[in-house]
Amino acid sequence: QVIVTRKLPDSVETRLCELFDTQLNHSDSPLSRDDLVKAMQKAEVLIPTVTDIIDKSLLANTGPQFRLIANFGNGVDNIDVETAVQRGITVTNTPNVLTEDTADFAMALLLAVPRRLTEGVQAVQNHDWPGWSPNYMLGQRISGKRLGIIGLGRIGQAVARRARAFGLQIHYHNRRRATNKIEHELEATYWDSLDQMLSRMDIISVHCPYTPATYHLLSARRLALLQPHAYVINTARGAVIDEAALGRLIRDEKIAGAGLDVFEKELEINAELLNSKKVVLAPHLGSATMEARQDMGERVIINVKTFADGHQPPDRVLPAHL
Incomplete structure (x- = not known):
């Protein structure tokens, strides 16, 4: 099961729903901290964005099935990558498209x-x-x-x-x-x-x-x-x-x-x-093009699909990379 924290381009959401048991955020309102905890206790994969802070205390509340954070974004400063890796959770991002x-x-x-x-x-x-x-x-x-x-x-x-x-x-x-x-x-x-x-x-x-x-x-x-x-x-x-x-x-x-x-x-x-x-x-417009958002979504899908197939995702992030 995949849970997406924000509204993504329609074509990306459609493909996610075709490939996985996907829960979307149709309202596009940021999830509260409690909602993030619930999502990580329920899902196998979370697709967060830069506005979702996945810190150490949040990662301490994940369910045993939670295995992948496929960040919709190039940076991963919103995620405690070191703690995630220590807990056996893979983290990916979307490089080279922005x-x-x-x-x-x-x-x-x-x-x-x-x-x-x-x-x-x-x-x-x-x-x-x-x-x-x-x-x-x-x-x-x-x-x-x-x-x-x-x-x-x-x-x-x-x-x-x-x-x-x-x-x-x-x-x-x-x-x-x-x-x-x-x-x-x-x-x-x-x-x-x-x-x-x-x-x-x-x-x-x-x-x-x-x-x-x-x-x-x-x-x-x-x-x-x-x-x-x-x-x-x-x-x-x-x-x-x-x-x-x-x-x-x-x-x-x-x-x-x-x-x-x-x-x-x-x-x-x-x-x-x-x-x-x-x-x-400017209101954080650096990557705000239709093409960039589409490309970011495609990178997320590749990472999730590769992981679901039992392989290492191409955009895996490790603490040593930071």
Whole structure:
């Protein structure tokens, strides 16, 4: 039996119902913690999303038949993978299907923030536009600027390729240095010291996974290293950045602005960021394309079907991978 925690694309739900004894969530309302416990006591397979927190205490209440968490999402920071594996529960995700869409959206924010796009749209919509003038709503040119990418994985590399086409210089910080081939292709400069890179960049784009080691990786101290004209873009995970510190620095004009698609606590956005004209806020749209959602569903189905057939799922996640 398979239990799905949120409404998925119709074609994905239809296929799940054809293959398995599937319980769907037609209301698309997030399951409560009690409902998640009931689901994991009843089902053999749970298909959660990023909004479902599967922690240690929840995993302690699973039924003996519960064997697989097939996450509908690339990240697994919503799941205590180590505890799950210790309890003999397999965890899978949906990698390699969100890269291009998330990179597109990161690039959209990277363009929108320095050129004050949403601020300009609001001025027109609110009838506050006085008409063209030489000094009205000046932004910053993109071409020639230095882009510092934190996390040069698949998405970081995809952003770098797009950014090069707009004339940006590519710099990056990563846990491990990229291969010579990748550096040559992207004309990318590696910085072993994140602090030194931050202090020299015009734009920072965050693409590292969220782990305990990356919680507030951009801390108040590190954010203070940025130059006053610098911008911060985040399409990874909100908790990688100290939102309160970011809001204060933008308010005090010590950072020029930010484009954020993710937040430390969704629906509870820092007030300084929420009320700033220098910040573009998006409702977690990085992977929100019809194609991406369909591809994610297909990866979930492959993982569940492979597991049900007695084989190791192709997208199995282990603690060592994190």
